[in-house]
């Protein structure tokens with residue numbers, strides 16, 4: 217490179233990829249409808265967090281686009297553990313609901329794991345029930361036979377659809393949360409993906425020591441700009457998953473800031489934008505999980 221400032225990473229375009237996937241899912245939903253089956257996504261939303269409200273609204277908008285029915289359980293921030301568990305029980309019992317999610321995070325004081333354990337694993341559209349996480353680890357089933365968590369599955373699909381193979385690659389995951397970091401680490405070490413995974417987090421002593429050797433970096437720590445250009449090997453593939461809402465003290469307006477510093481684009485080979493990268497893929501994979509749960513139910517019914 218003659219001009220060091222002129223390099224720009226290729227874009228892992230999650231928005232366009234998610235649109236393509238939604239087109240494919242629309243056809244599968246139509247095929248189910250021809251057999252008299254309408255997939256239905258249920259959501260449990262507790263409280264008035266603006267981010268969570270926006271995500272749940274977006275999920276139902278996506279459903280309408282591809283022909284999936286919507287069921288909502290909206291509870292106040294004051295909802296008790298028992299109230300939330302009752303909402304989960306209603307969706308478990310409702311035949312119109314073929315898959316559902318509990319929007320996270322739940323308010324402080326609620327035992328999230330207890331709530332997630334009550335979700336019927338066959339209706340678990342987020343792939344976060346212990347049975348489905350266990351299947352992810354044991355590789356009892358592939359993605360079609362049991363749901364994978366939406367963000368890890370979205371990252372995989374984004375890479376595959378850009379012609380990027382993980383086999384033999386050194387992947388450094390930054391972040392150990394259940395919805396992204398820890399689960400994508402476990403998934404990528406499965407034989408079929410064959411990646412070498414290092415799971416780092418905010419307690420890692422020397423993050424740069426790990427990331428500088430990575431072929432692929434999955435940044436999911438939720439720390440704005442934690443991945444700076446000097447932490448990235450030239451040509452590496454960088455996925456910006458973390459999202460932090462930053463409120464400007466002056467204007468009060470909110471901006472979303474990713475884990476990846478914008479100057480990483482001058483070093484990386486591929487970069488997922490944020491917004492427009494992994495977020496839209498997460499939403500598309502939720503729809504895929506709902507459609508597949510309905511398809512499995514049809515097969516099980518013979």
Ligand SMILES: Nc1nc2c(c(=O)[nH]1)N[C@@H](CN(C=O)c1ccc(C(=O)N[C@@H](CCC(=O)O)C(=O)O)cc1)CN2
Nearest residue numbers: 271317318319320321342366491492493495496498499
């Ligand atoms: N039960 C769950 N809770 C949460 C999950 C989840 O997968 N299941 N993930 C996140 C939130 N989330 C979905 O719920 C989510 C976050 C962001 C996006 C997204 O498309 N982001 C856009 C930008 C959005 C904006 O402008 O506000 C983007 O990246 O382009 C989708 C889903 C935590 N909770």
Ligand SMILES: [Mg+2]
Nearest residue numbers: 385386429431
């Ligand atoms: Mg190497």
